[in-house]
Amino acid sequence: xxxxxxxxxxxxxxxxxxxxxxxxxxxxxxxxxxxxxxxxxxxxxxxxxxxxxxxxxxxxxxxxxxxxxxxxxxxxxxxxxxxxxxxxxxxxxxxxxxxxxxxx
Numbered sequence: 001x002x003x004x005x006x007x008x009x010x011x012x013x014x015x016x017x018x019x020x021x022x023x024x025x026x027x028x029x030x031x032x033x034x035x036x037x038x039x040x041x042x043x044x045x046x047x048x049x050x051x052x053x054x055x056x057x058x059x060x061x062x063x064x065x066x067x068x069x070x071x072x073x074x075x076x077x078x079x080x081x082x083x084x085x086x087x088x089x090x091x092x093x094x095x096x097x098x099x100x101x102x103x104x
Contacts, residue, residue, distance in 0.1 A: 014060045018067025031072050032081045038064065039085020044093060 025031050042061050065082060069075050 012063075015063040015067040018064040018069075019071050022068045022070075022072040028074060028077070031068075031074060032077060035068060035078050036081045036085040036088075039082040039087075040089035040092065042082075043086045043089025 021034055022031065025034055045057070065078065069078050072078060
């Protein structure tokens with residue numbers, strides 16, 4: 001019974017998490033640092049979804065961003081730093097795969 005509604009529950013949790021984090025960090029610097037780190041986490045988590053574009057995964061990220069933007073008020077800044085974090089996460093994954101994860 002619980003697992004039948006796990007996606008809806010996780011969607012609400014991510015929405016609430018975005019709202020809570022945006023209320024806790026009132027300064028714009030901390031808001032942008034938090035959303036940048038979330039972008040890196042989202043990019044690395046994308047690797048663990050088997051590389052494909054998983055629709056529930058995208059909805060969870062959108063729910064977090066909506067909750068974050070609604071209560072922080074920095075729409076374009078949040079979007080910019082999230083995309084910058086996603087790009088940085090992809091670069092970190094590429095570099096770690098190229099230089100660190102060499103198994104011989």
